[in-house]
Amino acid sequence: MSIVSSLNALVGSLPGFWSPLVSALIKVLLVLAFVFGNEIMLIWLERKVCGRFQRRKGPMYVGRPEGWLQSIPDVVKLLAKEDIIPARADRWLFVLAPMVIMVPAVALFVVIPFGRGWVPRDLNIGILYLVALGSFTILSLFMAGWGSGNKWSTLGAMRAVAMLLGYEVPLALSLVGVAMVAGSLSLVDIVHAQERAWFVLLQPIGFLVFLVAAAAELNRTPFDLAEAEQELVAGYQVEYSGMRWAMFFVAEYASLMAISAIAATCFFGGWLGPFASGPWWFLAKLYFFIFLFMWVRWTFPRIRIDHMMELGWKFLLPVALLNIVLTGIGLAIWG
Amino acid sequence: MALVLDTWKAARSMFKGLGVTIREFFSPPVTVQYPDQQPRISPLFRGHPVLLSDEAGKLKCTACMACARACPVGAISIESARGEDRKMYPKAWNLNMGRCLQCNLCVEACPFAALGMGTRFETAVDSPDGLIYDLETLAELGRTQPYSRIMVGQKLTPAEAAQGSGADAAQPGGEKGAEVS
Secondary structure: OHHHHHHHHHHHOOOOOHHHHHHHHHHHHHHHHHHHHHHHHHHHHHHHHHHHHOOOOOOOOOOOOOOOOOHHHHHHHHHOOOOOOOOOOOHHHHHHHHHHHHHHHHHHHHHOOOEOOEOOOOOOOHHHHHHHHHOOHHHHHHHHHHHOOOHHHHHHHHHHHHHHHHHHHHHHHHHHHHHHHHOOOOHHHHHHOOOOOOHHHHOHHHHHHHHHHHHHHOOOOOOOOOOOHHHHOOHHHOOOOHHHHHHHHHHHHHHHHHHHHHHHHHHOOOOOOOOOOOHHHHHHHHHHHHHHHHHHHOOOOOOOHHHHHHHHHHHHHHHHHHHHHHHHHHHHHHO | OHHHHHHHHHHHHHHHHHHHHHHHHHOOOOOOOOOOOOOOOOOOOOOOEEEOEOOOOOEOOOOOOHHHHHOOOOOEEEEEEEOOOOOEEEEEEEEEOOOOOOOOHHHHHOOOOOEEEEOOOOOOOOOHHHHEEOHHHHHHHHHHOOEEOOOOOOOOOHHHHHHHOOOHHHOOOOOOOOOOO
16 A cells, blocks of 8 residues: 555656656556466466366476476467468458457456555446456457458357357346446445445346356357367467467456456455455455356366357346346345 | 246256366376376286296296297297207297287297286387397396286186286386286
């Protein structure tokens, strides 16, 4: 806290328009450092967790103990790979897509409160911002799939777009329940509203809908229809190699972190804990949700596209609406 | 109502699946870090044939050529000689590992129980010459490493089979494996 306030004082003393500029720059750098620092560990963690779920050990040799430096040789290998742009590809779309996909994944962290007062920007439309940016990812998936000029890529992109309609609406509606109880769209206010009880207790149905829809938003198994290695080779990523491919990979883990952070903030009380509230609680919850999504990924097989649509439209959407109705009734009685 | 029931069933099966995987997560890994750790090889593992010796350390082989005739790929070549005690012994007994199928037929053909299937499995070499194993090598392997002698149609008792999949008996350089015949 004291670091933050002294930093604030220092930046505030800067003249004219420099003050907001420098403060924004510092926040951007901090968020990027947080995202990419955790990311390196996440890629390693996924391989370790996956290994343990299959009773293997995962990477062991690069960095003792437990091969924790494995991501670094991985990155070096990817950097050394040949950069291929297919002749039939739409050059601009193909080159831009991996850059575009990083934007929403990192920008989601703008409104995430890491601790009391530790929020890059407390927007009063926080949830709206999250939902709007979250669906933005699909744009780059579609750019990649369409721009590659490959039928598998196009199929993957089509699936991604079709799925978006199926899960994004229930995802948004499940967050509406949270906003109703908190009486605000700002994530800081939502955390403060959970001082008496975490919203996972007040919004159990909303929480479950959010979990399923969020797993779909992450494009991870069991909802990885857009890349579906066994059917579509790698979907929208088919034609990408080296660092361009790595951008998709990195963005996938950045979104995993972002979604876990949203879940921790909206349903598990953000930085609040039963004792000694602080950013460490947020971090613990963040990693709890990351582990949960990995657990789900290494447990369930991929579901079929028509089952996916059925789940989204015929089940999640009505249940999310029901949750809103129940929340409204509950607020009218006890609110 | 049916929807609620279906949902309940689906949720229950999902949690069951998650339960199975988390149990595996907390079980110790079965990985053997091979070059650093030696795997445990069952004494029933069928490697290539090795030459067995009696208690005195003398080879049991009498160079009768039964194994060479039984070998479907002609991997065994034997040069016989007569010793001072007028008994036949192998002057040379070469196994061409580049041909050997590890089929156990030589072991079955041997009338003197002088052959066994060894447990050595690291057979990689950097030149084809290394694939010819001579008498000394095979005799040494027969003395130091576990081996098995199992005939076609032979039924192992559960105890024998368990011994085969057992732990320390098959450590390289360890005590001799049980002769299951």
